[in-house]
Amino acid sequence: DxxxxxxxxxxxxxxxxxxxxxxxxxxxxxDKPLLSVKVGDVAPTLSARISYTGTGRLxxxxxxxxxxxxxxxxxxxxxxxxxxxxxxxxQRRYRExxxxxxxxxxxxxxxxxxxxxxxxxxxxxxxxxxxxxxEASDDRDSESNLENASAGVGVVFGGAVAGFPMPTLRYxxxxxxxxxxxxxxxxxxxxAPPNRSVxxxxxxxxxxxxxxxxTAFYRxxxxxxxxxxxxxxxxxxxxxxYAAPTWLASKAGDAVLKWSVxxxxxxxxxxxxxxxxxxxxxxxxxxxx
Numbered sequence: 001d002x003x004x005x006x007x008x009x010x011x012x013x014x015x016x017x018x019x020x021x022x023x024x025x026x027x028x029x030x031d032k033p034l035l036s037v038k039v040g041d042v043a044p045t046l047s048a049r050i051s052y053t054g055t056g057r058l059x060x061x062x063x064x065x066x067x068x069x070x071x072x073x074x075x076x077x078x079x080x081x082x083x084x085x086x087x088x089x090x091q092r093r094y095r096e097x098x099x100x101x102x103x104x105x106x107x108x109x110x111x112x113x114x115x116x117x118x119x120x121x122x123x124x125x126x127x128x129x130x131x132x133x134x135e136a137s138d139d140r141d142s143e144s145n146l147e148n149a150s151a152g153v154g155v156v157f158g159g160a161v162a163g164f165p166m167p168t169l170r171y172x173x174x175x176x177x178x179x180x181x182x183x184x185x186x187x188x189x190x191x192a193p194p195n196r197s198v199x200x201x202x203x204x205x206x207x208x209x210x211x212x213x214x215t216a217f218y219r220x221x222x223x224x225x226x227x228x229x230x231x232x233x234x235x236x237x238x239x240x241x242y243a244a245p246t247w248l249a250s251k252a253g254d255a256v257l258k259w260s261v262x263x264x265x266x267x268x269x270x271x272x273x274x275x276x277x278x279x280x281x282x283x284x285x286x287x288x289x
Contacts, residue, residue: 002074004082004163019056019104019137021079021162025049026132026169035171037122046114046169048132055106056159060134062115063094065168067126071213071238077165081136094131095121122173127210130169134160168213181275188212188263188272195277205244205279211237212263212272219262222248225255237263249281256280 028035028046037043050058065072075083076092083091098115114130121128137159170187180189191208199205207220215237222244224230230251235242257279263272 017054019054019159023051043120048112056137059101061099062097063131065129079134079162081161125174132166183275186272188274190277201249201281207242209261215263216266223258
């Protein structure tokens with residue numbers, strides 16, 4: 001459950017109504033659910049479609065979460081005005097790409113251009129997340145006098161409040177594109193081994209997949225050639241890696257194995273699921289083909 005502080009004032013949705021955010025959608029200028037960028041390439045442009053009430057200044061910054069960074073929490077993704085004043089400085093900050101400060105007239109919708117594509121990093125392999133960080137707006141209609149509320153001294157600005165965390169925009173950087181297999185939900189992509197690949201029988205096999213925010217555990221399932229469950233493992237987040245047991249190749253034989261990953265929340269609920277990837281072990285040296 002998420003509880004937020006909200007100041008409600010009578011209004012008709014016009015110019016004198018406090019500025020609040022109703023909905024946000026982030027997207028690259030492409031028709032793909034997951035963007036893949038080769039190392040050193042420039043990412044396409046992106047934008048945020050924002051629905052809001054009232055009027056005010058939309059202030060904030062674009063940030064990026066690198067593969068080596070700790071993932072943002074739900075609190076980190078809330079707008080600054082949504083948090084109590086004492087918790088606002090505690091939000092985790094990431095690499096800043098660009099700042100913005102635009103005035104929004106009382107029309108209810110706007111499209112905010114994203115950062116300069118040349119500023120979006122593409123020099124480190126792995127998954128990146130673009131964050132829209134919205135700061136509290138200091139418009140006069142969004143002021144809350146603490147003394148009048150017997151809550152202290154001073155004024156708290158609550159412009160650009162939102163009752164939900166800001167969405168993130170994910171892209172993958174690497175020499176091989178990240179593939180979303182059929183049936184995948186929540187952007188969970190399988191990275192290695194590649195789909196329909198052949199692994200050496202003597203080699204140690206490991207599985208890798210894309211991280212999913214707010215995950216507590218990842219459930220890895222490996223099905224044998226007859227479709228029965230051959231192996232199952234639970235991996236605690238934030239790890240997205242699993243080394244297969246040494247007996248897997250001997251049990252698999254020459255059958256085609258199918259594997260998938262499901263991201264689960266703290267209460268065991270499914271947050272995202274990958275598609276099904278296939279893999280086969282090569283014959284050992286000396287065996288008949």
